[in-house]
Amino acid sequence: MGIDRRTFIASIGGSAAFALMTPSAKADALEAHLQQRLNEASAQPPAGKFPTVAEIEAQIDKAPIRAGVGNLFAARRGNVQRLAPMPDQPTLVDFFKLRFMATSNHVLQSANRAMRSGMSEEIVLACLLHDVVQELIKVDHGWWGAQLFAPYVPAKTAFAIRYHQALRFYPDPANGYEYPDMYRRIFGEDYKPEPYIEATYRMVRRHKWYLEPRMVTVNDLYAFDPNVHVELDQFLEVIGRHFRQPREGLGFDGSAVAHMWRSLSRPDAPL
Ligand SMILES: [Fe+2]
Ligand SMILES: [Fe+2]
Numbered sequence: 001m002g003i004d005r006r007t008f009i010a011s012i013g014g015s016a017a018f019a020l021m022t023p024s025a026k027a028d029a030l031e032a033h034l035q036q037r038l039n040e041a042s043a044q045p046p047a048g049k050f051p052t053v054a055e056i057e058a059q060i061d062k063a064p065i066r067a068g069v070g071n072l073f074a075a076r077r078g079n080v081q082r083l084a085p086m087p088d089q090p091t092l093v094d095f096f097k098l099r100f101m102a103t104s105n106h107v108l109q110s111a112n113r114a115m116r117s118g119m120s121e122e123i124v125l126a127c128l129l130h131d132v133v134q135e136l137i138k139v140d141h142g143w144w145g146a147q148l149f150a151p152y153v154p155a156k157t158a159f160a161i162r163y164h165q166a167l168r169f170y171p172d173p174a175n176g177y178e179y180p181d182m183y184r185r186i187f188g189e190d191y192k193p194e195p196y197i198e199a200t201y202r203m204v205r206r207h208k209w210y211l212e213p214r215m216v217t218v219n220d221l222y223a224f225d226p227n228v229h230v231e232l233d234q235f236l237e238v239i240g241r242h243f244r245q246p247r248e249g250l251g252f253d254g255s256a257v258a259h260m261w262r263s264l265s266r267p268d269a270p271l
Contacts, residue, residue, distance in 0.1 A: 050181075053188035068139030071102035072267040086265045089249030092152075092239060096232050099264050100132045107131050108230035110219040119215055121238050125153060126160035126212065127219045128235055136264055141165060144260075151255045152244045156212050163213035166200040168220065169193045175211070176218045 060066075065074040074080065084098050096104055111128035119127075133145035142165025150158040171179045183191070193201070204210055246253035251261035263269075 050184040050189035053191050056186075056188045068137060070134060070136040070138060070267075072099065072135045072264065083268070087249070089247070090251065090261075090265060091245050092243055092250065093232065093236070095132075095250065095261075095264060100135055103132045103134050104232070105230075106221065108232065108235075109221050109225065109228055110216070111235055112228070112230040113219045113221065114215065115234070115238075117219075119219075120156075121242055122154050122156040123160060123212060123215045123219075124235070124238050125242050126157045126164075126216050128238070129153070129157070130161050130164055130216050130220070136260060148257055148260050151257060152246070152250075154242055156209055157242065159209050160212035160216050163200065163204045164216035164220070166193070166197045167204060167213050168217045169197060170201050170205075172214060172217075175214050177214065180220075 065076075072080075072083075086098055087094055090098075100107075107128050107130060110130065111124050114124045114127040129149055130145060131141065133148050134141050136148070137144050142162050146158045146162030149161060167177075169179070169183070171177055204213060246255070248254075251258050251265055
């Protein structure tokens with residue numbers, strides 16, 4: 001399988017993160033990258049052939065980690081990699097470069113799509129942040145993500161992050177959102193959202209800010225496009241205008257969510 005150097009470097013968090021890695025960490029990352037691409041290529045079922053909910057549930061006790069565990073806390077294959085140290089007063093950009101390796105490519109592509117289609121800066125920021133909490137935990141990532149960012153972003157941005165999780169199960173063709181095949185694959189073709197998701201959807205559908213989380217789902221790109229390379233640089237002005245970076249650094253500002261940022265900084269701490 002061939003490798004595109006820019007795609008590979010983007011997948012591990014960009015050239016700054018790459019430069020901080022040791023030669024053996026680079027070799028490990030390259031191997032993991034190739035394996036992931038191989039997995040993605042082989043994970044495509046024939047058209048119309050998706051697993052059932054029962055088939056997916058039957059896999060639970062056949063894996064060493066649960067599906068909801070955060071990316072930083074488990075290797076999908078082999079061992080976890082050594083992480084570069086964080087600065088003393090880490091910024092959102094530092095987290096993107098040094099901790100959001102598994103999710104940054106996806107969210108950068110989503111935010112790029114929102115920006116190019118002229119959406120509001122609150123929505124561009126929501127797209128940029130909507131899935132990065134999956135480095136910490138995946139289950140209920142909309143709620144966890146909104147909590148992580150609420151002290152630092154506009155209320156509309158936190159609302160969009162929280163509720164994109166529920167809205168993605170409900171098509172809205174008038175606003176450009178169809179149910180993605182990816183969900184038939186990962187939740188099962190006969191999956192029905194849990195009652196709390198259904199109730200949340202009904203509430204948000206009537207809310208005056210409905211379009212904020214809806215636009216996050218519209219910009220959610222499920223297929224990794226190797227021809228699109230998006231750098232964080234193009235969002236620095238949006239971050240500067242709308243993200244209230246604490247002077248003490250994320251994790252050290254005494255906020256109610258500081259421990260969540262410290263957990264992202266130090267996932268190797270035993271307790
Ligand atoms: Fe998401
Ligand atoms: Fe997403």
